[in-house]
Amino acid sequence: MSTQHTIVEAHPIAIRLRNVTKTFGRGESAVAALRGIDIDIPAGELTMLVGPSGCGKTTLISILAGLLARDGGELRVFGQDLATLKRDRLARWRRDNVGFIFQQFNLVPQLTVAENVSVPLVLQGESVASAVRRANELLETLGLEGRGKSAPLNLSGGQQQRVAIARALIHDPRLLVCDEPTSALDAELGRRVMELIRGRSTSPDRAVVVVTHDDRIFHLADSIAHLDDGRIDQLHRVPRDTPARAAH
Ligand SMILES: Nc1ncnc2c1ncn2[C@@H]1O[C@H](COP(=O)(O)OP(=O)(O)OP(=O)(O)O)[C@@H](O)[C@H]1O
Numbered sequence: 001m002s003t004q005h006t007i008v009e010a011h012p013i014a015i016r017l018r019n020v021t022k023t024f025g026r027g028e029s030a031v032a033a034l035r036g037i038d039i040d041i042p043a044g045e046l047t048m049l050v051g052p053s054g055c056g057k058t059t060l061i062s063i064l065a066g067l068l069a070r071d072g073g074e075l076r077v078f079g080q081d082l083a084t085l086k087r088d089r090l091a092r093w094r095r096d097n098v099g100f101i102f103q104q105f106n107l108v109p110q111l112t113v114a115e116n117v118s119v120p121l122v123l124q125g126e127s128v129a130s131a132v133r134r135a136n137e138l139l140e141t142l143g144l145e146g147r148g149k150s151a152p153l154n155l156s157g158g159q160q161q162r163v164a165i166a167r168a169l170i171h172d173p174r175l176l177v178c179d180e181p182t183s184a185l186d187a188e189l190g191r192r193v194m195e196l197i198r199g200r201s202t203s204p205d206r207a208v209v210v211v212t213h214d215d216r217i218f219h220l221a222d223s224i225a226h227l228d229d230g231r232i233d234q235l236h237r238v239p240r241d242t243p244a245r246a247a248h
C-alpha cells in the first residue's frame with residue numbers, strides 16, 4: 001500500500017502523481033525503479049527530490065517531463081495526462097512546456113555551445129541568428145562569455161553543465177526539471193545557478209523540480225521529497241522564514 005503525500009498550505013497543484021510505477025527489463029533481470037509514487041507538486045514552487053543513488057530519482061523526473069513512459073498509475077502535468085498524447089504531440093508538448101537539465105548534460109557534440117543553447121528557441125520557430133544572440137546573452141550571465149563558438153567537448157565539466165542549464169532555461173519553460181544541476185559547480189557558481197533556477201519557480205503558472213545531493217542548496221526548496229527504493233518515504237516543507245532562505 002502506498003502512502004499519499006499531499007503538501008499542505010501550498011499553491012495549486014502543477015503535477016499530480018498517483019501510484020506511478022516503472023520497471024526496467026523483464027524476468028530475472030527486471031528492476032522495479034518506481035514502486036508506486038504518490039505526490040502533488042505545487043505550482044509556483046521549487047520542489048527538491050533527494051535520495052540514495054539508484055532510488056529512482058532520474059526515472060521519476062524523466063516520467064514527469066514526458067521523456068519516459070510510466071508503466072502504471074496516474075500522472076497529470078498542468079492537467080494533461082501525458083499517456084494520452086501520441087508521439088508527435090508529446091514531443092510538441094515537451095518543446096512548448098519543458099526545460100530539462102540532464103545529469104550527464106547531453107550536449108550535442110556537433111553543434112557549438114551557443115547552437116546547443118539555442119535549440120529550444122529554433123524548435124519554437126525563432127530564427128537561428130536571433131536564437132544564437134539570445135543564447136550568447138544567457139551564456140554571459142552564467143559566466144561563459146566568449147565561449148559560444150566553442151565545441152562543447154572542449155569545455156570543462158562545470159562549463160558544460162552551465163551550457164546544459166542555459167539550454168533548459170532559454171525558452172522560459174513552464175516546467176523546469178533539473179537533475180543534479182550543481183554537481184560540477186563550485187560554491188559560488190552553484191549559488192548563482194540556483195538563484196536563476198529558483199527565480200523561475202515563483203510565478204504561479206510554473207513549477208521547478210530539482211534532484212540534488214547538494215545540502216548547500218536545500219534551504220532554497222519550498223519542499224523536499226525523499227525517495228527510497230522507488231517510493232517517497234518523507235516529504236518536508238521548508239519553513240519560509242529561515243534566515244538562509246530570506247537572504248535569497
Ligand atoms: N534504462 C534503464 N535500463 C535498466 N535499468 C535502469 C534504466 N534506468 C534506470 N535503471 C535502474 O533503475 C533504478 C533507478 O535508477 P535512476 O537512474 O532513476 O536512479 P537515481 O536515483 O537517479 O540514481 P543516481 O543518484 O545514481 O543518479 C536503478 O536500479 C537503475 O539501475
Ligand SMILES: [Mg+2]
Nearest residue numbers: 057058103179
Ligand atoms: Mg540519477
